[in-house]
Amino acid sequence: MPTAFRLSAFLPYRLAVLSERVSRRLAVEYERSHDLSVAEWRVLAHLSRCGAVSVRDIHDCVNLEKPRVSRAVSRLESQGLVTKAPVDRDGRLLAISLTPSGRAILDDIVPKAHSVERRLREAVSPEDLATFFSVMERWHAVLDDDPDARPRSRMDVEGLDAPEAPDPATSGLPG
Amino acid sequence: MPTAFRLSAFLPYRLAVLSERVSRRLAVEYERSHDLSVAEWRVLAHLSRCGAVSVRDIHDCVNLEKPRVSRAVSRLESQGLVTKAPVDRDGRLLAISLTPSGRAILDDIVPKAHSVERRLREAVSPEDLATFFSVMERWHAVLDDDPDARPRSRMDVEGLDAPEAPDPATSGLPG
């Protein structure tokens, strides 16, 4: 008998569908009012916690390819939301930090993002939510052991509660 | 004090990271050996269950934009994996179905896809897995009530166990 594959019950597919739907709902908050892409939003969000960091550091922390970070940062800079400052100690590095405008936009978006998340969290019990996260973590562990899977980005593997783990190359910068 | 947003603990972000990692791991199976894109894989998988269907039907069922389905189908056709047949009863419609070659490729990929999924499922208890899916379903329900969220695609909302729910416009086609 011919192979029949039930895509709608397939775990990777279901994950992708939900993830995309949630992402698009969230994108409404930063796209509609501030014309930001996903990459730009992630960069801003990361900068809100980590101060002046390099492109490499952002790449390591927010699951974006380095060129994507670079372009996102350039666009944010052209909009006056971040600044790129050379690092005197290392001519290769760039110290990227938020401007007041960037901070103002974050101050507007972050509550909306939290609101979207809160509505999702409130729809399930704390126990179920904990189970959900533990399942996600175990699946990451499965992929960590799979040579055909991509490695996890640094911030995601180093624990979600750790302090910012500053890049030694850029820590101690102004900003 | 300035807004500090912990991206790595943000639910939409975490969902996106896991989903992308799983998707990329799965893509290894159909990309490396058969040079298929996600869209092409989804089209083939859908056809394996639903026989001869229209572009519109695929679009409704596998969470892909219509142009993306159209191009995926065209590329699959050029590779001899599917056929596009006109529907005599309705000149607008196209009856898309698998060729023997397409079926052969599916016969190769599907076990690999199941293997990836099995490893993930085996990493958690059946109870936790059930909880995971019920949480996903509740989040879909939250988004269903949100006017700023996109509607769910047909197959995903009509239940995962329903029979194929053939498009009345294309049902009864050869294949």
Add this chain to the structure above:
DNA sequence: TGACTTTCATTGCAGATGCAACGATAACCG
């Protein structure tokens, strides 16, 4: 010091993506 390797950010480029048209066909309805 000086050749070699590594790391950094950027750029090129081929291909994918999303959205808005478009032409063609069918359905609706007076």
Add this chain to the structure above:
DNA sequence: CGGTTATCGTTGCATCTGCAATGAAAGTCA
């Protein structure tokens, strides 16, 4: 019938994406 509307699949186009390659700047080590 005939005109309007709706649907189907496709295409145009601006943008984004991923990957490799580039040039600049450390780091390494004899």
